[in-house]
Amino acid sequence: MFEYDMPYYFAGIPFTARQVPRKLGWLLARGEIREVIRGVYVDVRVTDTPELRADALRLVVPPDAIVRGQAAAWLHGIDSTALGPETTVRPQWTFEETSPTVVVQGLKVISPAATAVELAKHLKQPFALSAVDALLHSKTVSATELKTASAAYFPEDDCSKAARVCRYADHRAASPGESWLRLRLLDAGFGRPDLQIRVDGPNRVYRLDLGYPDRPIDGRRLGLEYDSDEWHSSARQQVRDETRRTELADLGWHIIPVRRTDLWGSYPALELAVGSFLCQEPRLPRRW
Known part of the structure; x- marks a missing residue:
């Protein structure tokens, strides 16, 4: 028996070296293995x-x-x-x-x-x-x-x-999305935002990803929150987010929610929204 005909086993499934590319794709498609680093795979368990x-x-x-x-x-x-x-x-x-x-x-x-x-x-x-x-x-x-x-x-x-x-x-940046959002604000010339802002409500404490608590406009302060797809996509999650932001509005906070597409798209809607609230012209176009 040639070396490439010797059987390998993965989760009890036999295959030979000449079958590796096909078997690899099959096991990935079935969700039985994942790539740990480029070219190295492991059982998903x-x-x-x-x-x-x-x-x-x-x-x-x-x-x-x-x-x-x-x-x-x-x-x-x-x-x-x-x-x-x-x-x-x-x-x-x-x-x-x-x-x-x-x-x-x-x-x-x-x-x-x-x-x-x-x-x-x-x-x-x-x-x-x-x-x-x-x-x-x-x-x-x-x-x-x-x-x-x-x-x-x-x-x-x-x-x-x-x-x-x-x-x-x-x-204090708790996720990559918060880092990317902060960079957009800095790049637009709005200055350093504060991070992990504590807002005390009558019944609970809120945490905002970032914002400008020291720059109130007409008695309201600006907060921004990065809504990841994982934690802010379902109908239940979106209702929770809207309820929370209504409560924050009653406490004097204007919240701008930001999704991944808002950060990586080419249109400067984020900068324009922030600039409109802060009464400041953003520096455009974006430099990254």
Whole structure:
């Protein structure tokens, strides 16, 4: 029997090496496996853990290499949504130790602070900000560590994209969508919004993703909330959101809900809506 005719097994299903491409597509279509990183697959019943991520990288990264880039952030615990539009991360590594390194699950990887700076330099601006925000939010990197690391790369008056990302980064951003929304507001010239704003109501406490509580217009304040498809799409969820925003309106807050299509579309409806409320002309067109 030839080697490629030797049977492999997945969930009790036999197949041979020559059948791998067809079987792989079939198993993906059936929802029995998922891609962990580019080219590495696992049973969907296996939980995403730091150990699994390290084991997946060990299959494709040379033993003496240093994990870097998006793969380093992923190994440090950041989800792929914050790192780019692709659902899986590409393995990235280097053999040159030009940045501080740490050992994670037995793999040599550039340090979290150095990873943050690298992502700020090489990712597109919205994903650079969401990635660095996520590193701060997870407490993988502290604000002090990020400031120290970025100072080693960028002069104090540096206006490059990467330097701005490091200055804009905020540990309070709780999701990539909130990071992208904040970048739209900053890019339009509205100034830094406050994050995770507490609003005390008569019967409960509300939390707003971001807004401008110190800039009231006719007694009302502006808040913005990122409504993800996962948590704000069903009829029940939408009724809950409308009820909540009616209650916030009674407390003096004008809320602008923002969906993913509002952030990534080309029409500046978001900037125009915010500018109309704040009585400020937005800076257009968008620069990213």
